[in-house]
Amino acid sequence: MNQDKKTGSSGVSRRDFLKSAAVAGAMGAAVLAAPRILHAQNKGDAIRLGVIGTGTEGRVLINSVLKCQKEENVTFTALCDIWPHYRTYTAKLLGKYKQPVTEYEDYHDMLDTEKGKIDSVIVATPDWVHHEHAIACLEAKLDVYCEKEMSNTIENAKKMVEASKKTGKLLQIGHQRRSNPRYHIMLDYIRNKKACGRMTNVEGCWNRSKPLSVEWAESTALDAATLKKYGYDSMEHLRNWRWYKKYSGGPIADLGSHQVDIFHWMIGCPPISVMASGGTDNYPKMEWYDNVIAIYEWPEEVDGVKHIIRGNYNLYSTTSNGGYQEVFMGTEGAVIISEDATKGGLRREYTAPEADWEKELRKTLGAADKAQSEQKKESGEGKAAESASDIKTSHSVPSPGRYYPPIAAPLPPKTEHQPHLENFFHAIRGTEKLNCPGEVGYETAVSILKVNEAVAAEKKLAFSPEEFKV
The missing domain is CATH 3.40.50.720 (NAD(P)-binding Rossmann-like Domain)
Known part of the structure; x- marks a missing residue:
């Protein structure tokens, strides 16, 4: 360990x-x-x-x-x-x-x-x-x-x-x-099948509620000389190193790096800026932030027009609500991904034209969920002109669009x-x-460790392209 x-x-x-x-x-x-x-x-x-x-x-x-x-x-x-x-x-x-x-x-x-x-x-x-x-x-x-x-x-x-x-x-x-394999499949939907349309926003989270400290039996503790030899101030620091600045970048680096890495991978480049807020609000005895909210910006160019993709990432240590997942959203839909194979899926806006891949996917998945079967009614296809009251409420109660459940990889479980x-x-x-x-992992390290800097600085920090090079 x-x-x-x-x-x-x-x-x-x-x-x-x-x-x-x-x-x-x-x-x-x-x-x-x-x-x-x-x-x-x-x-x-x-x-x-x-x-x-x-x-x-x-x-x-x-x-x-x-x-x-x-x-x-x-x-x-x-x-x-x-x-x-x-x-x-x-x-x-x-x-x-x-x-x-x-x-x-x-x-x-x-x-x-x-x-x-x-x-x-x-x-x-x-x-x-x-x-x-x-x-x-x-x-x-x-x-x-x-x-x-x-x-x-x-x-x-x-x-x-x-x-x-x-x-x-x-x-x-x-x-x-x-x-x-499931992430590679979703990469294909995002980058090749354009399931999101033009990507506009991303979000991710890793929320969990668990005991703060990892314990140890006193009979197994290392002596002070051995701890000192290897650079640890105490057995507490050895066991709970993730919470101390000497040994770790904190929970945001420990957990958040996984998902920020996926942001970069799916988008295709590192970010250009980050701002963040965090604190030791729940575990004041620990050195690293127990909750962090970070906002990143990535550059994007589509058909010669430059855009900004904005994304937020949050990490909470007092609640497991939301669990862990990554969501990629755009003008035509959203792709939801998680290591939890029961979570995720594809959602298409009801205004988005039906893509060829949707037809193929429907055949593969079989009957889609109820929201999909109601798509024609929700989108207005074949429907009589809407009443004035329908028009007034439609923008506040939007159609859920077409939803496709998580896609399983065609491989034995691993x-x-x-x-x-x-x-x-x-x-x-x-x-x-x-x-x-290492070169790819380094880009993520630069991106995630800057979150802690942004929390301390209390302002938006820019990345230069040189920061990601070795």
Whole structure:
């Protein structure tokens, strides 16, 4: 779950990346660009994995690897964590899956001892040490899958990208939605099928109500000397690092980065400005904001006319109302997406002409919901002239338009992180490009960390194009 310090990244233009991420067919899988063959590890050779950080997120990733372990020919070799309580627990779990691993407290020892015995490393430690662990692994000629957020500082995130470029090793950032088949399908609806028409607004949220602090049994606590050695002021800081400025960018970076990343991906570029409000209104003892509302602006040009896409993102820590989702709205409809497969769908304004893809989708989905079957009545097709009273109320009680439920991906169910890890393994073997290389993850890091600056500044902050480059 933990380790030591930091680093940074940048590169590929968002629009270029989008060109390679288009999707074919209403229910089709993602079409990836021809891979740039950086690695040609034989499919017959196992990819030997080390893991730095065996906390909750580390174990989530380990579980996802186990789901595809045989198909991808991946084996676990070593685990590293400064907290033996998690490290040994995870090692025992892997043992049950016939994956014997060597345990390490210090990542330096793991890299030295396992030299030539591991090919890649998953880094799932607190944000402030991501750069330290990722760079050390890259310099050891190992490919790296690093959990988001890349770092709690732009400088260290940039160093991560630079290290990947210098060493020629892969750096995948854990924005796993970029490999989610349902998100690729919705990307196709937004960018190719123009389900929204001209995009005008986006919104997203991640709201949850849960206990503020993560507890620990006193018998498992690290001694003061070990905590100090690895940079933690107390066991409280080790366990609840997300709430402290030394170790994290706060909940907005921890959770919000996932969805702001999706904004950039679907729109096709990073933002040009952000303003934000937030505070420690509910948990005043914590350092980072427990609720944040951010407003972004993105540039857009359609048929030679320049527009601004405005979007809001909110993160609340006292309510789970709204859950987590992203909504893309435009002149003809809206696309609602979420990692929660039961949420989302497509909504077309009743004024929007019926598109060919709607007809195909209706065939695929079968009978649509009641709102759709009422569409002709609501839109006025075949209806007698409206009365004066109808006209007076129609603008305040608008038609719901045509709604299509969430679209399932035509693939067997997988964990949320599994497709992104599979993409990483395929990139190692040279058959795919990374879906979220360091350069792309860096753009999101710049965008999300500036939210905290905007809250502190109490004003709108502009981004320059240079900020997103490494």
